[in-house]
Amino acid sequence: MPKKLTPLPKYLLLVFFTFPILLFSLPGFAQQVITVTGTVKAPDSTPLAGTTILVKGQSSGTSTDERGNFSIATVKGATLVISSIGYSKKEIKVKDEVINLVLEKSDNSMADVVVIGYGTQKKGDLTSAISTVSAKKLEGMPVQNTESLLQGQVAGLTVTSDGGEPGNNGKIRIRGVGTFGNNNPLYVVDGIPVNNGLNFLNPNDIENIQVFKDAAAAAIYGNRAANGVIYITTKKGRSGKRQITFDAYYGSATNGKTRRMADANEFFDYVKLKNQDGPLADLHSKGYNTDWVKSIIRTGATQNYNLGIRGGNEDHTYFTSVNYSKVLGTQLKSDNERLTARLNSSNKMFSWLKINEDLAISNEKRHNNNIYGGARNIPSIVPVYKTAEEIAALDPTSRGLNQYFDVAQSIGILNNSVAQIARNNGTNNWLSLYGNVQGEIDLGKIISPLEGLKFTSTLGFERIDNDYHSFSPIYALGSRDYSSKTGVNDNFSKYLHWTFNNFLTYNKTFSKHTIGLTAGTVAEQETSNNFGASASTGISNNPYLQVLDAQTQDRNSGGSAYKYTYASYVGRVTYNYDNRYLLQASIRRDGTYRFAPDKRWGTFPSVGLGWRVSNESFFKDLNIPWLNDLKLRGSWGQLGNEKIQSNFPYLSQIAGTVNRGYVLGGAGGDNSSKVFVQGYGPTNAPNPDLTWETTTSTNIGADFGMFNDKLKLSIDYFSRFTKNVLYQKTLPLYSGIPASDGIAPVTQWVNGAEIKNHGLDLTASYNTNIGKLGLDLGANFSVYKARVSKLNGNIPIQVNDERIPTVIQMRQGDPLGAFFGYTVDGFYNTAEELKNKAGVERQQGAQVGDFKFRDLSGDDIIDNKDKSVIGDPNPKFTYAFNVNFNYEGFDLKSFWTGSYGNKIYSIGDIYLSGWDEGGPQNVWADVVPNSWTPQHNNAIYPKVSPGGTKRNFEKGPVTTSIQSGSYMRLKNLQIGYTFSDRLLKKTGISGIRAYVSAENLFIITKYKGDDPEIANGARLNVNEGGQGNSPSYIMGLDYGDRYPIQKTLTVGVSVRF
């Protein structure tokens, strides 16, 4: 007979979305209190730190220290519940004041619970490729952002940085690149997708990070998950004794590997070769030797303070934290300051209703203005400051701000970088609110036959306000470097992204069958609008007049807005038979506003199978003593991607911009009679057939636990096959369709290519104790190979730099982002070599001392037909490993990362090695000794000549500019000491760890430019003829103007109460 239905309380809905009271304090029992102490150990006698000890039915509890010791006040006859992750829970009735016990390993070592998207699963039941990085592993790493935490932690995940600027977090790629468009993974924080990166997130708040690598894992997130999912779970409250942690660190930073520019003498040597020494002799004789890069840098500093409190009882738990961090970058006027606070709580309102909410607030303020490129352009013979006499000689009326700075107009240097930094004061501010409210109704508690059925509703939001303010002063450094006007620029934007998830889940075990069903709907919307205004000609540079109101002219304003909507249906089945056979299948149907109504919906299925071989009776019979755990996994799934930089690409759109108008009137030269008539015209080549890009991904993997899990090994083979790849197909120029700015060339969004990517991820770890010495070794290794397997019409995809055509060209079969250009076969050493057999110029414009390009087409003329793929920016493999020791209270950790076989196209090398015909540009220190001369035929650079070297480089990439970007770096080296509890007993402190940590201590590489790691994150300077934005598959373009990666030395302390 079914039980009577419990009526739903009327106020249910009211409670549902109301933030409940955070902290509940329950009165304790007034009984004979005793203090129970003891030690908790694992079967192999290692102490189990962090084991939770709770008094059953009460809120009080504690946890064990590093040595497994605990102490708890309770009464005789109470029951202690002792639990530790990976071990089976134990309940003990208090009889004595000392309790020592050994916890049994739970049925398998993979019992940790992992998130699988709208639900959780035991790690042992996984059939897909999900990697977990726990907070414990990340502890004590003094990093400012989550992206750097992840670097090297997971096989198949790479983090590339485009510079060490404060607040620059790099970009993450999971298993390489799979498409021409968006290659970013989907970030999900506590179940809610976030679209604006993880800057708001305090790394100390992270409980763990999971990386969903294959389609079977990510498919449940369908839309935007084709490049994998980074799932972050923040710290939650725990029942038991409240824990307070305080972490602080302070570090100083200096620039890492950078390439040196010519000093004054080296530069003058170069100028002599250009025949330009005459005009410069005067300046050179004054003896200035400025290291311009040095003059814009300083020692950076980092500070970070974090306070976290967690606690709760069985019904109510909370976690709250406050973090303040400030980074002063190594370049003047670059800094980032962030204050975050977090409030997470979970409340069981009734036996059947639980309400959780997370709220994170972040306020971030940043100054950045990377000026390395500018500073590098200034030759060292130019001084930074004017001499006292020169300042004295200035006409007082022409003295403006910073008039003591020098300018080198005479040699075509228009901007003094140090003065530029002094003037720059653009400030970015972000105020972000992230949060979610979740109600969970356990229907089984209302209607008992429905046991296992739960309804969960979650509303998540992401709200970001950004404002940017800048002021440009009146100043006068020279007749060309001056401004007679002040200017103010203000920009405001607001962004709201909400997600509403409604799910039913059903989990039940019937004897040997465990079944899980999940079904639900997801709705998402993003809205954004921004507004900007600028004006100029204020009265003065006074700080209190640096506002729009005080500017009287050139008033401009503008703004934009967008709205995106998505809707999805999700379903999943998981099945486990006897912990031996595992099945998971999911299906997701996604709709997007982006495509035409009949093309909006895509369906993405996945299935995964697993076999716990080690749980088979025959396996036990095999009696392999070294292998205690073996699981084989296989999965297949499909995912969709629709994220392109175009809204409503199916519609023909009309716009009017300044590039579209025409001026009428003006007879007799009368400007006042001229009228600008705004023109309007089409801005795109619409494609009503545009639809989802689909990635089919297959993963075959195996997990091994050996030597009683001391050695763990995972291996995964994957293949990703992306069909209907969305990209901007180049249309013939004669089609004449102008792009949105009215000028750029013509492309159309199409589903027109296929990309194949396959590879291997390996992860191994080894943990053991040799006497008192603990050893923890870990390594991961990954390989991928991405190729364009099909291009519709085989019309190559080309990417141009502003000065160099077709830097990248891909045809069918080429690697993604491959550099396309000429192979250098030495130099033209004599005038005879310049002509071919027919007596015609062999290589257009070439002179003696120039590169001799290889004639691939065999026609004895060097032209476009002689270009080929000459470099692949994708690494052959990437790797990371850690070697950690601990002995007594000491620990020593080292963490290494590396990349092998990736190529970098060093464009900066070209521009600063004698490119220009005209005024002498600055050069790298090694240019003159390595340039061709009649005596030095075995050179690296072409002949330095008055005409410049650009004709060697401007027709496309050349092999000498393409260098190996392989490297290995010591990412982190750390020595820590944990104070013994004997010392701390009376203080109430349960642990103190102090450490010294060094980041990026050194790098081993042959790369000649700056740090090869930052060269991987690419930006592209494009111009007409190139694609509008830098496509995300572009890697390995080094302009030599990145903010260097920093070496930091940090001291820190963590205190636990």
Place this chain on the structure above:
Amino acid sequence: MKNIKYKLLVLPAMLILIIIGSCKKSFLDSAPYAVVADNNFYQTTEQCKGAVMQAYNRTVHLGPIYLFIRHALNDYAGDDLLRTQTDDFTVWYNFSPDNVQFLWGWKYCFQGIYLCNYTLSKLATAPIPQADKDALGAECKTIRALMYYMVATRWGKTPIITDILPIEEYYKVSFAAAADVYAQVTKDLKEAIPNLPKKWDAANKGRFSQSAAKMLLAKTYMQLAGYPINKPENWQLASDVLADFVPQSKRADYGLGLLQDYGDVYNKAHDQGIESVFEVNEMYYPSGSGISLEVGAPGNFLQVFEQPDMYEGFGAGRECFTTDLYDEFEKDNAGKIIDKRFTYTMLEPGDVFYVTSTHDTMLHNSTGKLYIQNVKVDKATNTLSYTIKNNTDKSYAGWIWPGKDQQWYPNYKYLRNASERTGYMNNAGLFGEDLNVKWMRFSDAILNYAECLNETGHTAEAAGYVNEVRTRTNNSQAIDSRRIYQKTIVTGALPMVDAGLSQTAMRTAIQHESRVELAGEDWRYENLRRWGIAADRLHQMAAKSPQVGASTFNPAGKYVKGAWDYYPVPTNEFKP
């Protein structure tokens, strides 16, 4: 086991949820946000006019803003202009499919064509009065004709597209021969002419009038008549079209005529004046106008590009006239120039051109550029005295230019001195000036008519028109008040062309007249080719002025008649 029944409730419950969720489908169907779809546009005459203005804008891109594109497609390929050493662009005189200037020109022409096609197709169904449709449609067809004329003269074969095609079709379009492209141009112009006004009122200057369309039509016939198509029957057709507006009696109707003084042709006070058949307006936007002053807004950089070298670093000095052109100006027996157009066409070494009011005066002499002060000119003897500025004053020091051996002559037509300047200077040091581009000039129409008359056997009549142009030259001021010092003061007068010349001699006379009258105005290359003398002229020029950019090798010398008649189609087209 009884519970099983209830457990089955799970499934219907899940189904219900999904059904509830289904109503969300409409959630995606909101109207496109913040986007103007084309079916909401082209509803009023005003909107349709905006669409036509957008098509006109491509003339701005081919001309004023990126003047060098039009130069690249014209004079750089001729014998008048040379790139200087400061050139940092791709080698200009480079008949290569990779030549970026060719690519840009090709692109802007076809953008103009597409925008005309698009607008014409929308006009067809726009709910506006038929008269408005006809008038705006006529302008679209004229713009399209101009673009196809540009393409046909430069590249010869090209796709002919006169409609909006499904995207895939664009890849399949075949290339038509030049003669067929000209046929399309004549068709468009003939359809447009009846619906164009003879002249525009003051408020609408800058738009195509009937005379502009007719002049373009005549030029199209001349292209068909000349090399390499060589269909002489077109001379008469061209002549007939020009006869509609060139003869004295017809000019008033169209508001056309010759200015009194050649020096006024590039004087701002005569912008959109009687000599302008088609002139593209430029505009400088005063502060507070709300229009971006950066590249892309109308406002051009002609001055920067043409300016004789880097005065204060701003002048690009990217081009100069050749010695070959210098030599073309007629001289008397003593070797003194007698053509007053010389004064208004180029600077020569030794001239002093006042640069700015606040800074110093710049002198060009044969060794380079000097900043001078205390400038005094003795008018009686036309001599100059000055002191050279202290060269340690870094603000004005500069690089030695031009090269030691060359004598290059800055183009004076687009130069303004400080008092005439209205332009805006941005932080990069670029000037946006309101220098209009005089695309089609009436004196050219006169010379075209003379040529047609000569080719159709009316040589004596042709002489009258040539002499009209020469007379105007003689009536011009010898001294240019805008200059501080002019080394050569032209004296004497041009003799009149003899009406009794042979047809061949008259042809030569007209060719000479056209070269000096229109120097630097972007007609030279297509005329050279049409006259069939491109190869000879370019070989001679290359021998005289071997230097292009940093190279002492001038590829003009490589010109092969027949093979280099047209530019190669840009590589990026992936098409023959």
